[in-house]
Amino acid sequence: MSSIKNAVIIIPTFNEIENIDRVLRAVFLLQPDFHVLVVDDDSPDGTAALVEGMMAGFPETLHILKRKKKLGLGSAYIAGFKWALGRTYEYIFEMDADFSHNPEDLTRLYNACHKDGNDLAIGSRYVTGVNVVNWPMSRVLLSWGASKYVQFITRMNIHDTTAGFICYRRKVLETINLDKIQFLGYAFQIEMKFKAHLSKFKIVEVPVIFTDRTKGESKMSSGIISEAIFGVLKMKIKSLFNRYEI
Template sequence: MNDGGQRRYGPLGRALVIIPTYNEAENIKPIVARVRAAVPEAHILVADDNSPDGTGKFADELAAQDEQVHVLHRQGKEGLGAAYLAGFRWGIEHDYGVLVEMDADGSHQPEELPRLLTALKGADLVLGSRWVPGGRIVNWPKYREYISRGGSTYSRLLLGVPIRDVTGGFRAFRRETLEGLGLEEVASAGYCFQVDLARRAVGAGYHVVEVPITFVERERGDSKMSNDILVEALWRVTAWGVGSRANKLLGRKPS
């Protein structure tokens, strides 16, 4: 990676917090309120995948009351990665300088967002990390922790990325970073979407910083994690790792 200390970073510009939703009717109003309180200058984009529980309607009500809240209505449930990619495109088209990933369920605490944005002043990408010193999780069963830690470790070792929490989804990107990652080539939809962006950032030489966060298990609604998502993550990460090693042996450019 490039040494961030040797690079001059320009001003961050306007920040857009992208919150993908599917059946988060119980959570959308509280999380939007917390983001607005934590970073009053930021805008919010709710990217709703046509939630049958009315999440999109509640988001529209919030947007009607607050000009800094926006809603992107999507056709249906297409996966976390697709929702974020749509949000990134929307944010870039509307000239935001910082684009943030954040869950709707409160597991990513908006009150920690100012620390991520402060760190981004000297970085290309900032990750909210559970697995660096100072990071922690609250109210997770042990099996969830083992899966998450194991997934990050497996991905880090196989892909050779020096990131402790490579699967985490609380992130702040500079616009220029996203534009340099080749988003049009990203096909991963679920859990491994975060791994894909992290490996691309490292491979492109961007300066990546991890900031410790406290990750809190959701209190309302159902987790979107499934066996299919885990299987997709496992085979994609394995394919990327094997492909990377093959390219090095053959002297080809990494993909």
């Protein structure tokens, strides 16, 4: 089996023992196969131990970064980004562990950057309508409305501003000062896109179907939503006065 040695998928985990084995095996069935870094925030359910047990079967492509406590989604991705930038990967992905992101779409995101020349490829739920499965209408409206709100405030030409299924070209993450990222929850995804947008990187949305998790518990909360709403205004105002550091 050939390997995309220049691409790594970062998968943050906290209590994902019901999903992580299946999602990793689904990724490693892809042709050619990607490398994967699992960033685990000390899951009490044994997620990290399960991943470590799988590493012997995928000795060159599966990696784990274990952290001592739960520090937030954005913090996990930043740790993963720094790990990847310390190696030779050219393409660095974000993906959930719960199958809400279809592993088969990874190749499409990769090709959008590697073949089509984009710097940032977003697996978008809203670029061709609303492509969400198993969400109640209230949550669909909240998510879609949040993306439209962010689009309006920031003036980014991105339909799914809160998406977390992404391929970054290495230079994007090298340009953004990861130590200056302000938000660690829901707004993290918005902030990363906004900084890429301000840096004039070429961004494309690739339509995907988002399927809500069937196993494990959602990490969404009202506090995360409010962080996004007020954080976006703060980011935009600072950028208007050249006080927003990329």
